Amino acid sequence: MNWRYNITAITIALFLLFGTGLCTPYKIYIFMGETCPVSRHYTLTLKELHTEYASEKLEFIGIFPNRLSTPATIAAFKEKYALPFTCIGDSTHTWVNRLGATITPEVVVADTSYTAIYRGRIDNTFADLGKRRRIVTAHDLADVLKTLRNEKPPAFRQTQAIGCIITSWQKTKE
């Protein structure tokens, strides 16, 4: 056998064993609201994070759980703020219930079986509603993505997202 094929085979084997550090794909689910100002605020940060970390194994998905969300309102938001990832509606709250989101914007990083390794804020820009930190000191989502890209998945962690509460429709009496 040609030595070149051997090297290729060994490279592939090594790549499979250690290469990416991440064999399982993860998805970054971002719950957002078209009319939520905190969601709007984070569109810039999300674009930067997408440029830095998105790959075949780290896919970003925007999820819009507001009951009044339609394909048209979601498409308009995606276009206006030039979001570089897929955006889907969730007015029935299938994804909200599956991933345990309560706020927009809130991110859930989960594997293909929806087991979350992170749920919460993107960073600590907002200490509370209307309290915007002048110096951001915790980049929670970036830290999770950095770890995923370089090492094994971190243990589950949760932070409190600040933003617009997702209205629960289960108690509705109309």
Added chain:
Amino acid sequence: MRPLTLSILAILLAFDSPRAETPTFSKDVSSIIYNNCTSCHRDGEIGPMPLTNYSEIAAYADMIKHVTETQYMPPWKPDYNYSQHIGARTLTKTEINTISNWVNAGFPQGDIALEASIPEFPTGSVLGTPDLVLTMAEPFTIRGNNEDQYQVFVIPTHLTEDREIEAVEFRPGNSRIVHHALIGADITGTARQRDLETPEYGYESFGAFGAPTAVVLPGYTPGAKPPIYPKGVGHILPKNSDLLIQVHYAPWPLAESDQSSINIFFKKEPIEREVGFISFAPLTTDGKTLSRIFRVLLGEERHGGTPVEKIQIDKLFVIPKDQITTFRTTLFINRDISLLSIYPHMHLLGKSWEVYATDPQGNRTNLIRIEDWDFNWQGNYTFTQYQKIAAGSQIHAITTYDNTTNNPLNPNYPPRNLTWGEKTTDEMLLLVMEYIPYRPGDENIALTVGRGGEISIDFNGNGQKDFADFLLFVQNFGLNRGDTSYQRHFDLNGDGHINFTDFIIFANQYAA
């Protein structure tokens, strides 16, 4: 009169009692939202999510419950129970409970026939046809990088003579991004020069105008109505002055533009008492930080010089890092004056304000208390009635600053020692009050938001104040309030509530 007053009060309280049944949107919640939230929460205005019908409001039901319970919304920073100012955007406890109970019950819509109507929001001026409209010379485009932006625009008035001003109304060009605006006038040309020195339209200035102002006019916050000076009282806009507007553009992720304008209403009758300013800062007149006793920052030439004898501060205006620091300032007033408004100002370390006056007999008048200072919701607060400050009184200001890492707005990480300055990384302790020389009877004059500044309790317009007017007042007491022109008649002090304070004014007028 007293037994009658008590029995009237009993009736009014009975009208104000909470309801027991489950609230519905149509019957109970729609009027609260439409009259208190919708003026900003509709398309093209600064309130982000439109709240103009049941679907939109129900879609944000849990959020609305949260922000009203925590009193984050409607935005109104002064403590309403401490002192009253016109245009207060507050909900009563009953209204907040109604919203909470409605959301907890699954936000039912109820009978749509009972739904309140949305007030007619004026598309032009809320005051009528202005005498002079001054517009920004060109559109200004914000950076769109999610940072606050504070830009001063210089608009020449081209006035050939001094003009007496009844009201000033700021009209945002792009209500989505204009958060608030301060308005002043410069006669020195300083601001004009600063504009020339920058390549863009206007110049950036965080603290205030970055130029001396001959007059400071009432500013703009979303949802607020411009105050109108009462009969015989007003500002003078000097000839050849430049109007300065400092516009705060909210953090925004896109580079949008704005071209705002200002409507000016001249006095129809001559001014007898020009509005003057009491202004202080912990500085000497040559701008040095000083401890203990210092002079008034702005020279006051109206009414024969400033009514402030002297000012004291308990320590040097330096805010040490990693500490919460409180300053106590006292102004000594040397003649009888009537205060119209109060404008407290500090920057990002600011935590709280309390300002009150004590007269020589020890009687106390509360002027303003803000327990959770927010730079982005600063404003000029007009009292619902003239506040008499007698000669020999002291005005006390207690201000607290949080220069620790617990303050998320701290512009320095780690914290640094700060003192006076214009930049976001500097601090200020500035209080500006509008005043006029006192005249007997001032304390009974309400500073309403309605045109003309005079109160009428002739609600049915039959030319007499009679029992029928009283019945109309009682019917509207506490039950409803807001922006509808009909209900505004009953909100006698214009603070947004039809409540006991209005009743006192009603009773005074009735007895007069």
